[in-house]
Amino acid sequence: xxxxxxxxxxxxxxxxxxxxxxxxxxxxxxxxxxxxxxxxxxxxxxxxxxxxxxxxxxxxxxxxxxxxxxxxxxxxxxxxxxxxxxxxxxxxxxxxxxxxxxxxxxxxxxxxxxxxxxxxxxxxxxxxxxxxxxxxxxxxxxxxxxxxxxxxxxxxxxxxxxxxxxxxxxxxxxxxxxxxxxxxxxxxxxxxxxxxxx
Ligand code: ADX
Numbered sequence: 001x002x003x004x005x006x007x008x009x010x011x012x013x014x015x016x017x018x019x020x021x022x023x024x025x026x027x028x029x030x031x032x033x034x035x036x037x038x039x040x041x042x043x044x045x046x047x048x049x050x051x052x053x054x055x056x057x058x059x060x061x062x063x064x065x066x067x068x069x070x071x072x073x074x075x076x077x078x079x080x081x082x083x084x085x086x087x088x089x090x091x092x093x094x095x096x097x098x099x100x101x102x103x104x105x106x107x108x109x110x111x112x113x114x115x116x117x118x119x120x121x122x123x124x125x126x127x128x129x130x131x132x133x134x135x136x137x138x139x140x141x142x143x144x145x146x147x148x149x150x151x152x153x154x155x156x157x158x159x160x161x162x163x164x165x166x167x168x169x170x171x172x173x174x175x176x177x178x179x180x181x182x183x184x185x186x187x188x189x190x191x192x193x194x195x196x197x198x
Contacts, residue, residue: 021101027058029098031123032191035110035170036133037162038148039140041184042107045133048188050105053195060103063090068108078159084115091119098127103195111167126198131191132173137162139180 022028032049034042046062053060065086069076073089076082087110097104110116120128140162141149152160159165170176175194177187 018099018101021099025059025101027101027103029101030103030127030129030195031094031098031119032103032105032129032131032195033094033110033116033119034105034107034131034133035116035173037135037137037140037167038109038160039143039145040133040135041179041187042109042133044184045188045191046105046107048184049191052188052192053103058103059101060105061097063093063097063104063106063108065108078161078165080112080165083109083111087112087115087119091115091122094119095122098123109161109167111161111165113168113170116170129175129194130170130173131175131177132170133177133179133187134169135179 018029034046036042043064043066046064050060050062068090069086072093073086076086087108090106090108094104094106116130120130135143141153144150148157148160149163151157152163161167175191177190179187
């Protein structure tokens with residue numbers, strides 16, 4: 001976790017409150033945090049949830065692992081420390097979106113419980129919705145849409161989640177989805193139903 005480097009800094013509150021923004025948008029900001037192995041379908045499900053919400057007139061915005069690593073987090077790799085920093089930054093970005101009144105949907109492997117829990121702890125109760133996309137390692141290896149599991153097995157990629165790096169499944173996620181026997185559309189509907197209920 002990066003330490004606070006700057007001293008003599010003071011938080012400056014504005015004149016517009018979060019409630020003002022939420023009233024303007026007609027919705028409450030929230031973070032839908034997906035976690036699961038590579039090839040679980042997180043990005044695909046996130047895209048579907050995002051478009052479902054937009055169709056219903058809800059302002060949603062997707063933050064995707066591979067995409068964010070092209071820009072904001074391009075200087076990070078896949079060591080435990082880099083993944084922690086990846087998740088910390090995304091957590092901060094998701095928190096800003098949530099504060100803006102947006103439904104932020106994140107799709108990162110986020111393999112370590114303590115990194116996910118730190119993001120949860122940084123938000124208000126109920127704002128962080130953890131969605132576990134549960135796929136077996138065998139099914140993920142079988143799907144392998146980017147050929148990465150094959151490369152990891154051949155030793156061409158190091159620290160690969162599920163092969164040479166660990167994944168800590170959430171113990172108490174708000175939503176636990178089993179991918180076996182469900183297509184991404186069905187899983188996206190389950191997430192949307194959870195959001196409708198709350
Ligand atoms: S996280 O662990 O830090 O949360 P993140 O979700 O940002 O990972 O990025 C994961 C994506 O990067 C995977 O879907 C895959 O496409 C790619 N990737 C490349 N190298 C690795 C690796 N060593 N482990 C896991 N994913 C990798």
